[in-house]
Amino acid sequence: MEESEESEELSEVKEESEELSEVKEEIEELSEVKEEIEELSEVEEEREELSEVKEESEELSEVKEESEELSEVEEEHHVKPGGKPLSCSKTKQTFLKKRRTKKSFTCTQCGKSLTTKHGLDAHMMIHTGEKPFSCDQCGNSFSQSAHLKEHMKIHTGEKPFTCHQCGKTFLRSSDLKRHLRVHMKEKPHSCSVCGKSFSMLQSLHTHEKTHTGVREYMCFECEKTFTTANYLKQHERIHTGEKPYKCSHCDKRFSCPGHLRSHERIHTGEKPHTCDQCGKSFTTKRSLERHMRIHTGEKPFSCDQCGKSFTTKRSLERHMRIHTVEKPFSCDQCGKTFLRSSALKSHLTVHTKEKPHSCSVCGKSFSLLLYLHTHEKTHTGVREYMCFECEKTFTTADGLKLHQRIHTGEKPYKCSHCDKIFSQSSSLKTHERIHSREKPHTCDQCGKSFSFKTNLKQHMKIHAVEKPHHLSLRSQTTRKHLEGEDRENASDPESAE
Structure with missing residues (x-):
């Protein structure tokens, strides 16, 4: 009888050890989950998500404690000489009872259970929106002191995480982790709809919303919707005027860290985005993408x-x-309107008559430095722009562009009054005076006005014939001004547009 009882006890012990090994496997799985959550906590940058991840980490630490308790239970219930082990069901019941008593603090809003009152209080701030920790530099508030501590690094300029490949420093370990993918060029996560690849799974999930059209985050000020909470948070700063990111080199402030990073490159001279075709470097990825269209022809x-x-x-x-026919740039002196700001700038020199840029070869003066550089090519003989149709060469790209319209027949400038079209904007401008009856060119001798400059110049000869040796100072000034304007228009790359 005693032998049969012993054999029964041994079989029970065997069953218990098998069940305990299953529990061990579950604990290993839980530790893997813990690792995954730790990785996610680095990726998530938003405060609410961070607090949730923190709570999950606390729960995992509780699981760890529970696993330690389980191992203790396992040790306690090994077969001892002269002792009778507890059955597996009793062991499980005792363990689960302890676990339930530990999680006694439950959120009344969402039903989540927490082990400590402090953990519950911190969790409740998600629902109440309470943010008791304020930054004394910019007034930004946070729900947890750890978040405030991390935020303060923005103001102190502290960047403790350094890339061992290029020496670049970062505020957060998650930022460094993202940056390292620039060197690895690894993009393991692909979109099943369009095939676009991403270095991070979170980036892929955000991208996938562009296909589904899901935009669950809405601004209560203007009702604009966004795919992520982070985009909404950045947008809300338009309404609040908040600019928490300050340049460490000057006093300029920014609403998002990306704009700050781009700005700081002005001070550091850093150009991390390099064209693999010609080697030219750029401060932003967008600038590189625009540049690449030169090579692709896109x-x-x-x-x-x-x-x-x-x-x-x-x-x-x-x-x-x-x-x-929109001309948003207007001259405040004569009311004349222009298509481009550069054209207005050129026009203003007519009023100021300022010509500070002089040619070192012939002494001729110009109102803009660009005109001087164009003029200097007449002395050097440099004409680097060539038409592939007739091999005619030009000193400027604009001169070539206008010439090529002879071959292509392109006439992009259409009269707003009739169907006539022109290859140059200046030709359109001159033509439209027929409809508007505008006469901007006035003789300073007799007050007569003309639509075209050539007509005024022709008219000026009448006064020269009448008084060939006694031209007035005003008449001479007008003629010289017209001749000077002609010369500048000939060298002005904007005059044709």
């Missing part, structure tokens, strides 16, 4: 009026003014 922005394509959106917007 022109994604097309005019819906004439079909002409452009490499940048800004170039298309500028071109569209030709069709809309």
Whole structure:
């Protein structure tokens, strides 16, 4: 009988040890989960998500404690000589009972259970929106002291995490981890819809929302929606005027860290984005992408009026003014309007008559440095722009561009009054005076006005015939001014547009 009882006890012990090994496996799985959550905590930058991750980490530490307790239980219930081990079911019940008693603090809002009152109080701030920890530098508030401590590094300029490959420093370990992928060029996460690859899983999830159209974060000020809480937070700073990121070199402030990073490169001279075709470097990734279109020939922005394509959106917007006849730049002295700010700048020299830039060879003066550089090519004989149709050469790219319209027949400038079209904006401007009856060129001798400068110059000869040897000072000034304006227009690359 005793032998049969012993054999039964041994079989029970065997069953218990098998169940305990299963518990061990569960603990190993939980430790793997812990590692995954620790990695996620580095990726997540938002305060709310960080607090949730922190709570999960606390729960995992509790699980660890529980696993230690389990191992103690396991040791206690090994077969001892002369002792009878507890059954497996009793062991489990005791362990689970302890576990339930520990998690006695439950959130009334979402039902989440926490082990300590302090943990519950910290969790409740997510629901109440309470942020008791304030920055004395910018007034920004946080729900946890750890978040405030990390935020203060922005003001102190502390960047404790350094890249061992290029020496660049970072505020957070997650930022360094992201940066290291620049060197590795590893993008293991691909979008199943469009095939675009990402270095981080979180970035892929954010991208996938562009296909699904899910934009669950809404601004209560203007009702604009966003795909992530971080984008919403950055947008809200437009309404609040908050700019928490200060440049460590000057007093300029920014609403998001990306703008601060780009700005600081002005001080450091850093240009991390390099073209693999020609080796030219850029401060921002967007600038490199725009530059690459020179090599690829890509022109994604097309005019819906004439079909002409452009490499940048800004170039298309500028071109569209030709069709809309929009001239947003106005001269405050005479009211004349212009298509571009550069054209207005050139025009203002007519009023100031200032010509500070002089040619070192012939002494001729110019109102803009660009005109001087264009003029100097007449002395050097440099004409680096060549037409591939007829091999004619030009000193400026604009001169070549205008010439090529002879071969292509392109006439992008259309009269707003009739159907006549022109290859140059100056020709359109001159033509439109027929409709407007504008006469901007006035004789200072008799007050007669003309639509075209050539007509005024022709008219000035009448006064010269009448008084060939007694031309007035005003008449001489007018003639010299007209001749000077002609010379500048000939060398001005903007005059043709």
